[in-house]
Amino acid sequence: MTLHVTNTLTGETEPFEPQDPENVLLYYCGLTVSDPPHLGHARSWVHVDVMHRWLEHLGYDVRHVENFTDINEKIVARVGEDDLGEDEQEVAETYIERTLADMRSLNLHRAEVYPRVSEHVPEIIDLVETLVDRGYAYESNGSVYFDVTSFEEYGKLSNQELEEIESQGDPDERSEKRNPADFALWKAGGVDENAVLEHRHDGVDLGCAHTKAETWDSPWGEGRPGWHIECSAMSMTHLGETLDVHVGGRDLVFPHHENEIAQSEAATGQVFANYWLHCELFQMDDEKMSSSLGNFVTVEDAVERWGTNVLRTFLTAGSYNSKQLYSDETIDEAEERWDRLERAHRSAVEAVDSPDARTKVEDDDLRSAVSDAREEFTAAMNDDFNTREAQSALLSIATAINRHVGSADDDSEGEYDYRGLHRAIEALEELGDVLGLSFVGETTGTADLAGDVVELVLDVRDREREDENYERADELRDELEALGIEVQDTDEGATYRLPSGE
RNA sequence: GCCAAGGUGGCAGAGUCCGGCCGAACGCAGCUGCCUGCAGAGCAGCCCACCGCCGGUUCAAAUCCGGCCCUUGGCUCCA
Numbered sequence: 142m143t144l145h146v147t148n149t150l151t152g153e154t155e156p157f158e159p160q161d162p163e164n165v166l167l168y169y170c171g172l173t174v175s176d177p178p179h180l181g182h183a184r185s186w187v188h189v190d191v192m193h194r195w196l197e198h199l200g201y202d203v204r205h206v207e208n209f210t211d212i213n214e215k216i217v218a219r220v221g222e223d224d225l226g227e228d229e230q231e232v233a234e235t236y237i238e239r240t241l242a243d244m245r246s247l248n249l250h251r252a253e254v255y256p257r258v259s260e261h262v263p264e265i266i267d268l269v270e271t272l273v274d275r276g277y278a279y280e281s282n283g284s285v286y287f288d289v290t291s292f293e294e295y296g297k298l299s300n301q302e303l304e305e306i307e308s309q310g311d312p313d314e315r316s317e318k319r320n321p322a323d324f325a326l327w328k329a330g331g332v333d334e335n336a337v338l339e340h341r342h343d344g345v346d347l348g349c350a351h352t353k354a355e356t357w358d359s360p361w362g363e364g365r366p367g368w369h370i371e372c373s374a375m376s377m378t379h380l381g382e383t384l385d386v387h388v389g390g391r392d393l394v395f396p397h398h399e400n401e402i403a404q405s406e407a408a409t410g411q412v413f414a415n416y417w418l419h420c421e422l423f424q425m426d427d428e429k430m431s432s433s434l435g436n437f438v439t440v441e442d443a444v445e446r447w448g449t450n451v452l453r454t455f456l457t458a459g460s461y462n463s464k465q466l467y468s469d470e471t472i473d474e475a476e477e478r479w480d481r482l483e484r485a486h487r488s489a490v491e492a493v494d495s496p497d498a499r500t501k502v503e504d505d506d507l508r509s510a511v512s513d514a515r516e517e518f519t520a521a522m523n524d525d526f527n528t529r530e531a532q533s534a535l536l537s538i539a540t541a542i543n544r545h546v547g548s549a550d551d552d553s554e555g556e557y558d559y560r561g562l563h564r565a566i567e568a569l570e571e572l573g574d575v576l577g578l579s580f581v582g583e584t585t586g587t588a589d590l591a592g593d594v595v596e597l598v599l600d601v602r603d604r605e606r607e608d609e610n611y612e613r614a615d616e617l618r619d620e621l622e623a624l625g626i627e628v629q630d631t632d633e634g635a636t637y638r639l640p641s642g643e
Numbered sequence: 644g645c646c647a648a649g650g651u652g653g654c655a656g657a658g659u660c661c662g663g664c665c666g667a668a669c670g671c672a673g674c675u676g677c678c679u680g681c682a683g684a685g686c687a688g689c690c691c692a693c694c695g696c697c698g699g700u701u702c703a704a705a706u707c708c709g710g711c712c713c714u715u716g717g718c719u720c721c722a
Contacts, residue, residue: 392717477671
């Protein structure tokens with residue numbers, strides 16, 4: 142059973158074969174850092190992270206590069222707003238720092254490199270020169286455009302006919318372009334004042350944008366790089382001419398990824414990327430979640446509110462390549478699933494550590510459920526990273542644990558299958574880690590302290606219960622619950638669970 | 644208008660590539676029983692699906708073919 146992925150380029154699900162059987166070169170189209178990252182970005186990040194983790198689980202050495210676009214008129218449009226910064230670079234830096242913090246809070250594996258466009262202008266200029274030399278690009282009034290008619294396969298990713306694309310363009314929009322669909326590789330002069338105005342938030346006013354935006358010298362005069370060329374330049378710099386996997390949001394297929402293919406393959410004569418994987422978008426009511434529509438929930442707020450594990454359970458609740466509904470209900474359901482996993486894990490740990498766990502007891506149902514779940518998990522992940530099915534497999538381990546622990550408790554002998562439980566815990570932790578879920582509780586001083594305080598309250602409550610003063614006991618339980626602390630009375634006394642994500 | 648993806652139970656969401664094990668997974672919600680001082684959690688079981696519509700192929704279709712309707716995304720910055 143090998144990994145299969147759905148390739149946008151062919152529209153087919155294909156066996157995954159990297160160029161080097163031991164390495165995977167993976168490039169992910171990162172953010173333009175002009176707004177705080179929202180859950181839509183988090184969804185893509187988490188899915189790329191899960192791909193990364195699964196590929197490593199399969200034994201590949203993953204070289205993962207993810208860019209930051211720090212040159213863009215949208216960034217210039219934020220200059221002077223709040224405390225973001227006084228020029229394009231400062232604003233970009235502010236958002237990059239926030240973005241990296243968000244990524245850490247989501248428990249993402251760090252990429253090998255997070256290249257920035259501003260550091261790669263020389264490579265961009267070289268690439269544009271190559272395209273001009275090879276006849277794929279032309280200079281016009283100090284700007285350089287890619288001639289889409291010169292690249293025969295233009296449209297192959299988004300499956301469009303050039304004629305059709307051409308008819309979309311405004312014919313007299315820019316007389317300096319040869320064809321309406323030609324796109325800028327290099328833009329003459331400073332930042333486009335109108336474009337900046339268009340992206341500026343209401344009520345923000347500042348002087349001339351030209352002074353806030355950077356420009357670079359080039360063979361065609363002073364100017365700024367175009368939007369699409371950066372990814373080609375950066376991926377080639379860090380990963381070479383042919384990538385194994387290129388991942389990005391579905392909304393980038395055209396024109397961004399189409400243009401990346403055209404400019405890269407025209408320049409090198411090599412295939413730019415063998416597998417194109419696209420993450421689908423969040424749907425809120427009847428529209429997508431997006432920065433420009435303003436209907437988003439920031440990553441920072443979401444992590445604060447639900448915690449990393451619940452969020453990751455939610456974000457992997459559907460396949461990366463199918464749309465997902467965002468609503469309070471769907472998040473609550475993810476929380477239920479995570480809670481179920483966490484409770485089962487905890488109950489297994491308690492059971493295996495108890496004196497009732499015997500190495501000579503064998504529960505075949507438990508053991509086979511765990512090994513079946515491992516197989517199901519593997520099959521699901523190999524089937525185009527089916528994270529939802531993978532979650533199902535994890536949940537089935539939880540059910541098996543609960544059944545085993547429950548039936549042992551009912552049984553007069555009350556013995557647990559030590560090895561079986563051990564395997565179940567190991568499977569939960571190992572497979573959970575592939576989804577970036579962590580069962581390791583908080584061990585900081587504050588959590589310890591909170592735990593001690595809860596124990597104290599529960600001791601008091603126990604005494605009330607012994608005196609059959611249930612009213613007071615229930616009050617205490619309700620008060621703890623109001624603080625997010627879940628109390629459960631069991632035969633061996635009360636147990637509690639602190640709020641997750643704390 | 645053109646390109647792409649999709650329409651499966653009350654919700655959410657797998658399964659569709661390789662037709663039969665799908666009388667449709669997993670979870671949530673609802674119901675019953677067990678457990679419990681009560682609650683929660685847990686377990687066992689139940690309930691809810693003519694798989695968008697129409698037609699075709701087949702011994703057999705959610706799954707293949709044709710037509711239609713609808714939704715979403717892209718064609719402008721966007722994960």
